[in-house]
Amino acid sequence: MPISTKLTELATKPLPKVISPVTHAAIDWSTAGAFAIAGTLLWKKNKRAALASYLCGNLIGSLIFLTDCPGGVWKKISFETHGNIDPGVSALVASMPNLLGFSEERESKLFQSIGIGLAAVRSLTRFDEGSSNEETRRRAA
Numbered sequence: 469m470p471i472s473t474k475l476t477e478l479a480t481k482p483l484p485k486v487i488s489p490v491t492h493a494a495i496d497w498s499t500a501g502a503f504a505i506a507g508t509l510l511w512k513k514n515k516r517a518a519l520a521s522y523l524c525g526n527l528i529g530s531l532i533f534l535t536d537c538p539g540g541v542w543k544k545i546s547f548e549t550h551g552n553i554d555p556g557v558s559a560l561v562a563s564m565p566n567l568l569g570f571s572e573e574r575e576s577k578l579f580q581s582i583g584i585g586l587a588a589v590r591s592l593t594r595f596d597e598g599s600s601n602e603e604t605r606r607r608a609a
Contacts, residue, residue, distance in 0.1 A: 470562040472580060473587040477555065480591035487589060489547055489598040493532055493539025495589050499582065500529035510575060517575035520564040524579070527557060528586075537598040547598020551590065558586035 487495075503525030510518040535550040536543035545553075562583025565576035 470559055470580075470583065473555070473558045473562050473583050476584045476587040477591050480588050483592060485592055485594040487593040489537040489594070490539060492589065492593045492598075493535070493537055496528055496532040497539060499586065500525045500532070502582075503528065506578060514570060514573060514575050516568045516570045517565070517573070517578070520568050520570075520579060524561050524564060524582075527560070531557065535598075548595050550598070551593065551595035554586065554590040558583045558590060561586060 503521045507518045507521035507525065510521060531550060531553060532539060533541045534544045535547055536545065537547040537550070540547075560583075562580050564579045565571040565573070570576055
């Protein structure tokens with residue numbers, strides 16, 4: 469896990485959980501859309517950064533699409549499981565420039581900052597309120 473996302477989680481851990489499942493879903497959908505737009509804007513400038521944007525947007529969008537929470541569509545995983553997956557997502561987003569070889573370029577800051585933001589959102593979300601479906605709660609346990 470990149471040090472920046474780990475430090476963000478440590479800094480926000482003692483803070484109260486103020487983000488509701490609805491707000492978390494809206495943030496995830498917005499982030500997925502922002503990555504899709506960033507990929508389009510970066511395509512002529514930096515193909516690796518554009519590809520990373522599309523990958524991250526697809527990952528975040530697919531995760532919220534499959535989550536049992538307000539804003540989720542297919543509801544195959546519980547909101548608690550979504551919360552357990554989120555640290556890996558934020559770490560992957562932040563390390564994408566290193567994985568695709570553009571860590572020294574300006575575009576890498578986009579991924580690092582969004583990775584930090586995702587870690588903060590995860591730490592401030594009330595994951596125990598999310599799933600309304602008992603079946604997905606049982607599957608997660």
